[in-house]
Amino acid sequence: MNNTHFHSLEIDLYNVCNARCPLCHFRTHYPEALKTRQELDRDFLENALADFTFERIHLTGDLGEPTLSPHILQVLHFLRERDPNVFICINTHGSTKTEAFWRELATALPRSHEVVFAIDGLEDTYSIYRVGLRFKKTIANARAFIDAGGIAGWSFIKFKHNQHQLAEARTRAAAMGFATFHARESYAEDETILRADDYVDNHDETAALAQAGAVTVVPKLFPYIQADGTLYSCTQSNCGRYDEKIDFDFDRLDLKSRTLADCLAALPDYCTVMQQTYPLTCARRCGEFDQTERPRGAEIGYGRRSKTT
Ligand SMILES: C[S@@+](CC[C@H](N)C(=O)[O-])C[C@H]1O[C@@H](n2cnc3c(N)ncnc32)[C@H](O)[C@@H]1O
Numbered sequence: 001m002n003n004t005h006f007h008s009l010e011i012d013l014y015n016v017c018n019a020r021c022p023l024c025h026f027r028t029h030y031p032e033a034l035k036t037r038q039e040l041d042r043d044f045l046e047n048a049l050a051d052f053t054f055e056r057i058h059l060t061g062d063l064g065e066p067t068l069s070p071h072i073l074q075v076l077h078f079l080r081e082r083d084p085n086v087f088i089c090i091n092t093h094g095s096t097k098t099e100a101f102w103r104e105l106a107t108a109l110p111r112s113h114e115v116v117f118a119i120d121g122l123e124d125t126y127s128i129y130r131v132g133l134r135f136k137k138t139i140a141n142a143r144a145f146i147d148a149g150g151i152a153g154w155s156f157i158k159f160k161h162n163q164h165q166l167a168e169a170r171t172r173a174a175a176m177g178f179a180t181f182h183a184r185e186s187y188a189e190d191e192t193i194l195r196a197d198d199y200v201d202n203h204d205e206t207a208a209l210a211q212a213g214a215v216t217v218v219p220k221l222f223p224y225i226q227a228d229g230t231l232y233s234c235t236q237s238n239c240g241r242y243d244e245k246i247d248f249d250f251d252r253l254d255l256k257s258r259t260l261a262d263c264l265a266a267l268p269d270y271c272t273v274m275q276q277t278y279p280l281t282c283a284r285r286c287g288e289f290d291q292t293e294r295p296r297g298a299e300i301g302y303g304r305r306s307k308t309t
């Protein structure tokens with residue numbers, strides 16, 4: 001395949017985390033995914049992504065904390081070298097390593113980037129959900145990152161214990177130089193992200209809402225590489241290997257032994273199995289994979305941001 005361009009790619013570099021958030025999806029639902037340490041490095045990505053380009057790359061850390069990856073700086077240098085115009089977004093809890101690391105992170109990222117710090121509360125409430133982490137350390141790291149030229153977002157998941165602090169957090173974010181502030185709902189304790197009984201085929205309805213500008217339409221395929229090297233069609237379908245209801249030959253999605261083109265070709269079969277088990281409500285029509293048909297103006301995740309210098 002020759003230089004195929006995709007809108008977006010999500011990568012989980014590492015499946016380790018130093019926090020114990022009570023509702024963390026994989027910790028609560030698929031703990032076996034975290035039993036063995038898994039990590040992706042520069043060489044893996046160089047090989048797997050050859051001949052493919054991406055407008056945006058998200059280091060999401062669905063299974064863990066991306067900044068704990070021993071390879072993250074090397075990976076960022078590599079991604080920036082292969083495409084200086086790529087937009088990179090990192091989701092982090094921010095409470096790792098040293099301030100020096102966070103300064104280095106700011107310089108390793110390409111011009112267009114956003115690092116979203118999950119800071120759910122202030123001094124007296126932050127550690128209620130972010131168990132094992134310290135507010136002071138997170139803030140000091142965020143400050144080091146921003147002062148070194150990094151573009152940062154503050155994500156605030158609302159809970160009963162912290163919702164009264166939302167306005168104060170927003171004010172502090174602006175004062176500290178965070179570029180964005182995202183107030184988010186928490187998923188509930190007794191729900192999974194995929195609730196089979198809630199899901200209906202609403203593609204036509206979604207299309208109508210999109211036309212009216214009421215919803216954001218995402219691309220049809222949002223490829224996601226898990227830390228063990230498995231390719232999935234999106235982060236909502238990423239539990240397959242650990243879900244006993246999903247009957248699929250995961251060797252077909254293994255990027256450690258197959259090319260990205262081969263794994264992409266196997267995804268429609270995986271999505272069919274996935275949809276039969278957990279029908280999804282989303283704008284993507286899983287199983288249709290031509291990202292080149294991305295709707296004009298469609299945006300996903302966080303906005304594209306660039307350093308001005
Ligand atoms: C598993 S975390 C990995 C990244 C990083 N460790 C973090 O927590 O930001 C992936 C995403 O899930 C979000 N998340 C964690 N708990 C959540 C909750 N109860 N409700 C909604 N999102 C949550 C995180 O903030 C993050 O954006």
Ligand code: SF4
Pocket residue numbers: 017018019020021024025027061062063064065093
């Ligand atoms: S910080 Fe992120 S990865 Fe770690 S336990 Fe919390 S939600 Fe999970």
